Amino acid sequence: IAGITQAPTSQILAAGRRMTLRCTQDMRHNAMYWYRQDLGLGLRLIHYSNTAGTTGKGEVPDGYSVSRANTDDFPLTLASAVPSQTSVYFCASSDGERGEQFFGPGTRLTVL
Amino acid sequence: GQNIDQPTEMTATEGAIVQINCTYQTSGFNGLFWYQQHAGEAPTFLSYNVLDGLEEKGRFSSFLSRSKGYSYLLLKELQMKDSASYLCAVRDSNYQLIWGAGTKLIIKP
Numbered sequence: 001i002a003g004i005t006q007a008p009t010s011q012i013l014a015a016g017r018r019m020t021l022r023c024t025q026d027m028r029h030n031a032m033y034w035y036r037q038d039l040g041l042g043l044r045l046i047h048y049s050n051t052a053g054t055t056g057k058g059e060v061p062d063g064y065s066v067s068r069a070n071t072d073d074f075p076l077t078l079a080s081a082v083p084s085q086t087s088v089y090f091c092a093s094s095d096g097e098r099g100e101q102f103f104g105p106g107t108r109l110t111v112l
Numbered sequence: 113g114q115n116i117d118q119p120t121e122m123t124a125t126e127g128a129i130v131q132i133n134c135t136y137q138t139s140g141f142n143g144l145f146w147y148q149q150h151a152g153e154a155p156t157f158l159s160y161n162v163l164d165g166l167e168e169k170g171r172f173s174s175f176l177s178r179s180k181g182y183s184y185l186l187l188k189e190l191q192m193k194d195s196a197s198y199l200c201a202v203r204d205s206n207y208q209l210i211w212g213a214g215t216k217l218i219i220k221p
Contacts, residue, residue: 058208
């Protein structure tokens with residue numbers, strides 16, 4: 001692994017189903033983030049984690065949950081998917097004073 | 113509320129220079145970032161400004177004026193591969209990034 005990986009690359013999901021998006025980094029960064037990106041809107045923060053064992057809510061947390069059991073993994077779960085959660089989801093990590101964020105390749109999710 | 117404004121789309125000619133502006137109103141300021149995002153790909157880091165002035169990195173430069181809540185990204189000697197969206201982001205008092213919607217830059221031959 002080099003950097004951040006996300007899985008799946010894309011997914012079509014029926015409304016009401018549960019879905020977990022996976023994110024793994026090998027840079028030993030303390031902070032990790034989940035964003036959604038929709039056309040015409042900036043990246044919006046869903047949840048974040050400043051260090052393993054802690055999580056926090058971002059701008060648009062409703063309908064999503066996260067966990068951070070270790071430094072490397074930061075899964076995002078949609079408990080019961082709705083069509084408005086159709087989006088591209090990016091996982092990112094950062095470390096150091098400057099806080100530059102490194103992004104995974106993204107997951108394109110379609111909820112029907 | 114917090115707000116980042118940047119033009120939705122700009123067009124420029126190969127070999128020319130283009131300036132992409134970003135204005136911001138945020139609760140606190142702990143640095144401003146510019147990212148490049150090609151269609152269908154993840155954002156990648158371009159530049160970081162925390163003090164007023166110009167930061168130069170090859171063909172790309174970024175300027176910051178904290179008193180005016182203003183930054184710009186300057187791209188010189190444009191190449192076709194520079195066609196992408198350019199995202200401005202400000203780190204606020206909670207050290208979270210607030211993102212603009214991005215500027216889609218179209219390069220014409």
